[in-house]
Amino acid sequence: MAEITAATVKELRERTSAGMMDCKKALAENNGDMEAAIDWLRAKGLSAAAKKAGRTASEGLVGVTVEGNRGAVVEVNSETDFVAKNETFQEFVRNVAKLALQTGNDVEALAAAAYPGGGTVQDKLTENIATIGENQSLRRAAVLEVSEGAIVPYVHNQVVPGLGKIGVLVALESAAASDTLTALGKQIAMHVAAAHPLALNADDLDADLIERERSIAMEKAKESGKPQNIVEKMVEGGLAKFRKESALLSQLLVHDGKTPISDVVAAAAKDAGSPITLAGFIRFQLGEGIEKKQEDFAAEVAAAAGTNKAEPVA
Incomplete structure (x- = not known):
């Protein structure tokens, strides 16, 4: 033991x-x-x-950028929050986010990409470590795009424009007006930052996560002392609630606590007179999982x- x-x-x-x-x-x-x-x-x-x-467990910055119908989010970690206020570090994260638009989700490819002014992203990172005097790391990157519509960004706890503690991208596929999509996207992105959905739909939730929740729900239900058939119903009811509360489209809008996100999108589409599809989202929280x-x-x-x-x- x-x-x-x-x-x-x-x-x-x-x-x-x-x-x-x-x-x-x-x-x-x-x-x-x-x-x-x-x-x-x-x-x-x-x-x-x-x-x-989801509590943060490291320091640094999350960077978000959008160009046209494509957006990127990156996370660069540091040892202390003091570094996040360093202009050299901020410029690095901002440039890395822009480079991620081309390299996509591959962090190794991003590290090997040419950095503005010479050398690679990794070379610049190494230089920053030596200059700032604190260890830093390029942790992750993700890209989202639509064929038609909008990628809407949001940064929570923003330090400077495009850089902060939580970065969100929301993908909306639609031919609706850009101002309509921007307003809807921001509303949903703010919800994502606060509610931390784990997937777009319940069917997209990780199977291992579902099994872990099933095991926990089973232990709780068994302690009730109820018959096995009732225990099984309790477990399935608990899992149904977990799926509903963890999937973005079925979550209740944080701003009013009663409207499912799917209904928010449907209402916006009706007002716009054009179909709108919430195609995806990305949420990076600084230090998440570290x-x-x-x-x-x-x-x-x-x-x-x-x-x-x-x-x-x-």
């Missing part, structure tokens, strides 16, 4: 908001596996982990006391 220290219990508490004893038990029940402990707490109804999973290094306060206390490491939690 993996060692369970005060630091691991503290980390689990920070990630789930569950009580200390519950976190300790969750880790003990799952041999110290952090992700399994989070699922265990969720199954017991003791965690808000799902809502907190585990930020946590200071081991228990180890620091142990070191100050003259011991080699923190004692395991009894």
